[in-house]
Each structure stands twice: as C-alpha cells, then as structure tokens.
Amino acid sequence: MSKRTQRKSLDYVKKDYVKTRTMPGNWYLSSYTYKFNLTHMQPFLKKLKEKKLVGLKCPGCNRVFFPPRLVCGQCLIKPNQWVDLRETGEVASFTIAYLKDPGTGKVQEKPMVLIRQDGADTVYMVELNPEVDYKDTYIGMPVKVHWSEDLKGSLADIEYYDLVEDNARDLDLHKE
Amino acid sequence: MEKVGIVGYNQVKLYSDANYGRYEMIFEAVRGAIDKAGLKKKDITTVVSCTNDYYDGRTISNCFTVDVGGSYLTDESKVEMDGAHAVLYGLMRVLSGNHKLAVVWGGSMASCFPYHSARLYETDPTWERPLAYVNDITSAGFQMRAYMEKYGVSVDDIAKVSVKNRKNAAKNPLALEEAQNANITVKDILESEIYADPVTELMVAQPCDGIAALLLAPEKQALKITDNPVWITGVGYSQDTYYLGDRDLSTCKSMENAGKMAFKTAGIKNPKEEIDVAEFFEAYAHEELIFAEALGFADKGKGASIESEINGNLPINPSGGAIGGNPPCATGIIRIIEAAKQLTGEANGYQVKGVKKAIASGQIGMCAQNNILYVLEGSN
C-alpha cells in the first residue's frame, strides 16, 4: 500500500540511538492454510447466476445479512431464512485511495465504498463503476448492481455498482 | 479463594485434519456449551478466548471470532497462552464480582499451520532462532535425557505412560483417532521412529484440530444454573526461566510452584491422599512423570511407581491426556473438562470410581516453562 503512494512527513525532534546489528526472521504465511465452511454461501451464489440477490435473515433478530453469514453474533444462532433483495443500494461509507500508477508514477484517486443493499442490514466492500468521478461520491449515494456479462455463480457476477441518477443529489449540501 | 463453578462445557471431537471451517468449529464448541447449560446468548457477560496469532496465521486472532465466539457486544478478552490460562482469566473475572457468567473457549487447527515453526517463533530471536537448534522437538529430547540421566529412569517406564494414555484414549470417543489404540505395547512405542532421541514419535502428544469451551459462574449463580456444578477451589500458576541451559530439566520448577499455590488455595495439605484423579497436559510421555513428581505424588525419579491406571491408586489422564490429542490452545481446557467429567460421573467408559477431588494442568513453552494447575471438587 504505502510503496505506491506519495509520502511526506512532518519534521519532529529526533533522537538517535546506537544502532546494533539485527538477526533475520520470517513469518511465512504461505505455509499456512485457512479453512472455511462455505456451505451457507451456495444458495446465494446459485441465485447470483440467475441475476438474483438473496440475503440470509436471522430468525432471532430479523437482521438480513448480505452476503449471507454463517452465524448471527447477536443471537448466536445460524440464520436460515432466505429473503429476496432488490438490486439497488446506497453508499454507506466511502474513502478515497491515492494510488501511484506503477507505470506513469501519476497519482490516481479512487473511491472505495461500502454499500448497503436495500433491505439488508450489513454493508460490504465493492467497486463503483470506474467512470464515477471520485469527487461525486458521497454518503447516501444511491447505486444499483451492474451485472457481469459472464455469470459464473461467483461474487464476481456483480461486476460493480452503477450510480443511480438522483435529482436530490444537488440538494445535499453536506456532501463531501 | 471463593469457589467458582463450572456450569457447562463442550469439546468438539479431535481430528488431525478436520472437515470443519474455523468459525464453524468455534461456534459448535461455544453453542454446545451454552446449550448444555441451558442458557442463552444474553446470559453471557464475559468471554475469554484463547487463540494464538501464530497458530491462526493472522494478527489479532480474536478480531473476527466475535460473532461465532459469543462475544458480540460482550466484555471480551483474549489470552495468548494455553487454554488453561484462559480459564484462569475467566476465573479472575468471575471472582472479581463483575461478571456472572464467563465463557472460556480456546483452540486452533494444527492442520492449518506449521506447528514446529510456530513453536520456533517462541525462541530467543537474537540468539537461538536463526540456527533453530533449540525448538520444541530438541527440547523434548533434552528434557527426557535430563530426567533419565539424573534419576536412572528406564525408557520402558516412560513408554508405559504413552501406552497407558493411548489405551485410555481408545475409551474416550472425543480423543484423536490416530492416538487411540487399545492394543498398543511398550515395544510399539520404543520401536516407533525417533523424534528426538530418546523421545520416540509415539511418546509425543500430536498437535491436532480442536476447540473446547467452558462456562464459569460464581457460586450462587452456578447453583441456579445446575444442580451439579464442579467447583474450582484452587489455582496456581508459575513461570520458569527461559534458557534451557539455566534450568534443571529433570524436574519442573514451575509445576512445583503452581502446585504449592493451588494446593494452598484449595486448602489441601496432603495432595497424595486427597487427590483422586489427575489430568495433566503432558506434551511428551516423560512430562507426566515429571509433573507427578513435582507435585509430590512420588519421590523424584519414582514417578513411574504411581499406580496411574484408571483403576489405580491415583489415576492420571484417564481420558488419554494430551497424548490422546493435543489441539494447541485447547488442550488445557480439555484437561479441565475431563477432570470435571470425572467429578460429575460423565466420563462414560473411563470413569474413575469415587472421585471427590481432581487436578488438571495446562502448560506452555519449551519443556513446560509455564505451568498452571487447578484443583476441582465435585458438588457431592
């Protein structure tokens, strides 16, 4: 992350310490595996292939998880009710990443968004339509799923989110 | 110390390569323990988990377990040692009077990480780690040799421990399948491949996958939840110095200290007479003898003379002990659970008769550097 961004730090009162030698050490995460149970994801992925969105509803607290979740923490039970969701959603939070293009060295601004699907009670990280200007991003921005041309029954079926034209947008005085 | 009750427990079956996801396994253990006690999520006031960043391959290994571990909007903390130390922290939280029900869970999946490398990360990185001559394998060899040399203990006596534990494990349905063997002999143990001479492969507690959970409640609360709680009446823990070259490996100073503290807390004057069953976390067969001697159950070097079979004078590890399956971070909790089972009479198939007081231990570090010992008592 940091290597690709431009750095500039402020000066401060520094003190130098004796430099001693170092001994090397490594943490090979590549020797690790991570085991996950993805059984509960399957109906969701199957529906994605049909261009349909479903969330998993917890019978205890009625929260709808999108994408589905193994266990509802609040009730400590496995949610089991599938509910249909609409294709629209809204930007719940965003930030802008400043990335140096490795080729040109030019800094590019990219909005990173968390989207809450309408009807769901969780947010998740997705990409916005690359044509959306980062300056236009704001909290509460309505968005809609843009399906991938090649549906495979995977998360990549949602290629990105399109902006939904919203007349109220210009009235939002406090957009960042 | 005031009594603290164990009101529920659960352990998933141990596998060398479990067909489980990590979160699923944690959920199964925690939910199972809560169900067993007939409680709900909202009854939990505090959760202490025991995982290790280097065992899970992620920093802040408790970060994503909030939902599955039952700590959603609950007072939560993580102990990064053995599971038995997490029980200690749960115990402290209950004893402080701030909490009514503590859930303690711990464990990891040894099939998912390079166990010996993760243990190597424990060594002094400025001196020992670059060459890796000191690791959990070699330290086991040093420890056993020191013990045998000092007291003239025969290797057969140590192999017998492994035979006993593996036979006991065969009666324990939750033990690791690879460790269960009802027909094993001393010869099999001695003829298995060399691990770190004189330790052979079958004397080692094999790391495996497993999670265990335990519920603790203060005295009055415990009696509300169950008629038959198991009481923790004493606890002691201690840490020895680090460098193997500084320590007398033929004995276990930290277990000695832990024992002194635990027995004093529980008001036990003569452990040899009063304790009916012991569950030790013996990472290697010889450690069981060393621990028993450190606690005064036998003279130094005479640990093998204890009748430690299930029907013996002082049964040790009737469940098969850590040799019957050693899921890192859970083993200590499982020892406490097994001791509790003996006290409530739930140890089906390996029940020791007439158990009134039991001890359970947990350890961490090379050659059991840090030990913790619990004294448990039944309610009748």
Added chain:
Amino acid sequence: MGRQVAIVSAGFTEHASKRSDVNMPELISEAIEDCLKKVPSISFEDIDAYVNGNMPAFEGANIPELWMTDWMGARNKPLMRVTTGGTTGGTVAIAGYYSVAAGLPGIDTVLAIGFEQQSQGNTATGLASVAYGEITVYNTLGITYERLTRILSAGAAIGVASYQATNYMHKSKITEEDLARVVVQNRRNAAKTWWAHLKMPDLTIEQVLDTPYISYPLRYGMVCPASDGACAVLFTTEEKAKNMCDIPVYVNGVSSIAHETAVLGYNCSGSGQIDPSEQLGAMKSAELAYGQAGISFPRKEIDYAEVYSPFPNQELMWVEKLGLFEETTAPQMYENGVTSLKGELPICCSGGVNSTNAIGASALERPAEAALQIMGKASNQVPKTVHTAIGHGWGGSLNLCTMMVMSDEPQRKWR
C-alpha cells in the same frame, strides 16, 4: 467478592521510530525500571504476578514473555499473557486489574507490561495479516487477487479509520481544518512529554494540511507514527497502595467490549456496522465502566481523558461516544480550547496515540498517563487538580474497545 484495586506507579521507555539500541526484553526492562523507580519501597520481590501483552505479528516473536522472563524479574512467578491487537495495552491493564481484584491468595501486587518494537517488522504487512484469511475467501468466491488489491487498497487500519472519518465528517459537518487542529494540539503536547515520539512544538494547522492524503480524508501529517516503546503499570490492593505512594489511583470501572468487525466481516459476510462511526461497542463499554464506577454525568465528573486516537477524527468521535461531550460538539470544544492543557476538560496531554504509537503499549499508556495525572506526576501535568480520569483503548477492525475509569477516591459503594 472482589476488592478495590489501585494503581501506584507507571513507567515508560523513550519512544522512537527505531529503538535500535535494545532488544525486546531490554526495552521492557527500561519501562519496569522507570516504573519501580517511582515507588522506592517496592522491589522485584514484592511483585507477586505479571500480566503481559504485545501485538506479536509486529515483532515476529510468538509469546515473547517466555524469553523475557528474566528481564522482567518474573522467574518463578505467575505470569499471564493477554493480547487483543490494538487494545492489547487496555486489555493488559484490565487483566492487571482483574488479577488483583480476583483476590487469589498471594497475588496482591501485579505488574502489567505492554510493549512493541515495530521497527523490527513491517507494520503494514503485520496489520494486513489480520484479514489475509478473510481475503482468501473472497478469492475462492470468484474475485481475483488483482481486483481484491484494488478493493482493499485503502488498506488495513488506516482504511477502516478513513471510512470512519468520512462518516464522522458527514455527521458532524466539520472540515479537515478541525481534524488538523486535533493533531496540532496533540503534537504540541507531545513536545512536553519526555517519552513521546513525534515532538513538534511549533506545528501549525497549515503544515498539517500541506501534507498529501494517505487516503481521504486523512493526510500523512495526521496519522500516528509507528513507534518502539514499552509501558509498565503497577497494580495493587487498596491497603498496600496506601503505603506505597501518596496518592494511589483507584480503578473503579473497567470494560472491554467486542463488537462485530467493521468494513470487512468474517467469512466474507459483510459487516453489521453500517456506520463505522456509530460505535455501539464504545458506547456500551463507557456505559459499563461508568456504571461500575458510579459515574452518572461523565461530562461533569471526569476531569481528564486519555483516548486512543491514532487518527484525529477518532479523538473527536471517541470523546463524544464516551459521553464527555454531546454528539457532534467535540470539534467546537477543541476550537475553544476546552480540551487543551489549561482547559476545562484536558484530553490527551501526553500527546496521545496520535503522537506516540507503540501499539501493544499504547492502550496501556492511556490509563498509565491518566493515573499519573491524578497523582500529579505526569510529564505534561495539567494545572488543575484531577480527581477522576479515564483511559480508553480501541483496536481490531474498529470492533474492540477498552475503558478504565480511575479516581483518587475508592468507589465505596461499589456493588
């Protein structure tokens, strides 16, 4: 059940980006030395037990306490290690509190130690490793690593904090200048604290705003440094504390609440924290700790606060969530000088985490510094008398929160 716990001393090491002159155990031994120096009647023999913690992935050592035994004087003593990421320090402090409060026989005086030597490892990789496991699920479910890098490029702790910052700015309608003001206050305070890292006595808001963005709305000049350092705090019982120092600081409330993770959920499931700046966990932990301490009007009763704020927006947010100010009013308080050294409610006069962040020690330094302010021994001592103070910690993926409420008077009517 339970008993009153007091803090009698706290010690620090000098913090710097590279403490290349010491190894880990030598680093903590400096903090212990400083801690014990302040209570002359106490030596290693009087310490009954130890509680330790750091964030191991930053140093590449697993359970370093085993190795450090001798350097801490912990040979043949009880020792417990607790770690919870960013809140490690807070967790260590709370475990120190519980070790004493539990009243286990023979355990009265407990030394709590938090440390971090981040220059030994790569902090970015260390932090990101929290999510590697989860990221692989995304990959399994069909999102390529190339695309994942794009989605996650806001990155780790700074990433989650910048989401939080946009939400907070949206809610409270503040500008970046307000954020910079917090930074300036902190760094100037740090200049007067002997152990702090980023000492900038002459920093101005313009200078902060002149640095480039790291990820909107946070700039390089606003974020915390990565420090090497350690902190040690001595806990003991009420009776013993009276003989050890003039003004023992009583710990009257503690809590460490976990909430579900923000931004990235477990098992690729999204997060239930729709607004990452809402912080139910922080509110609940404040409620719990104040409840134990018998504080009903935090705004009135608390004289000093040390909050864990690597990023300036968080400082504004925490002080509101912890009940010190009304929602969205914190920026004005900083503007009016209420939170400055001589103000009505000084906040983070040590410079805070924003100036010094040795992660495993940071959240322990908060109660430590708050305790020293009550004792009147702090390096950058506030002129008014401090009776009640709080030390707060934050960690994980915006989901763990620790609180410690301290006072110069024991909570007599507690439970």
Added chain:
Amino acid sequence: MSEKIIVANKGPVRAEFAFWVGQYMDKFYDALENKELIGNKCPKCGDVFVPPRKICGKCNEKIAFDKNWVALPNTGTLQNYTITHYKVNDRSSRKVKKPQILGMVQIEGSNTAIIYRLLNIVPEELRIGMKFKIEWGEKTKGDPSDIKGFVKI
C-alpha cells in the same frame, strides 16, 4: 443443505523481520566475529552468562554494560544431548536422512549452557560430562553461525 463445503486456502505472503539484538548481544557478536567468546558476570551472585544479559534473573540485578565482562575459553563440558532427524526453520519442519546431534555444552567458567551441534562424533561415543571445544566457522559474520559446533577434545 446438502454436503459441507470446506475450503482450505493458502496464505498469500510472508512477513520479514529484523530483530535488534541490543548492545549486550552486539558486543558478544563482535567478539564472535573475532573468534572469541565473552560473557558477563552478575555483580551480586557472580554467575557468568553466555551469551551476556542485561539482567541476572536469579538476583534481578542489572548488570552494567560498561563493566562485568569476562573473557571465556572455547572449551566446555557436555551436559545433555539429543539426536533428531527433524530440521525446523521459520517456514516448515522436515525430516532429513542424516540425524543432527545437538549438545548442551557448559562453557568453562560460565554458569549456563549453550546448545550447538556436536561434530565428528557418533552417538555411541556420547557421554554426559565429556569435554568439547568450539569449532569456529571458516568465515565469521558476527552471528550465531560463527560457532559451527563443538568437537570432542
């Protein structure tokens, strides 16, 4: 739901570390580089430590950096040994054909033992109490590998 679907994913990266050794060990490694062995002495109990330490764990006494240094011979006594086919490193552990013999050797004049390989010796010969001496590496670098191992005297 039908069959369980478990995925086991490999971790993506590795993290590198460089551990500061501190001034005490730095001085020790400087000596190793010159094929010399030094330790430091606790001013209170007189125990000598190899490698040197800042604090004596027995008396909790700080050992000052500017004094208390002791030059030590390169000979010692075997206290303990083990033989293993396993080789462990930061990445993994594996079994090798030729076993390693590791010995815990107490350097003469010191009170701790250090663990190194025992070279040119067969397991049958090993007896606790045997005398060994350091075999230095050809090219010293100022790290633990400067001591290649111990050979029987």
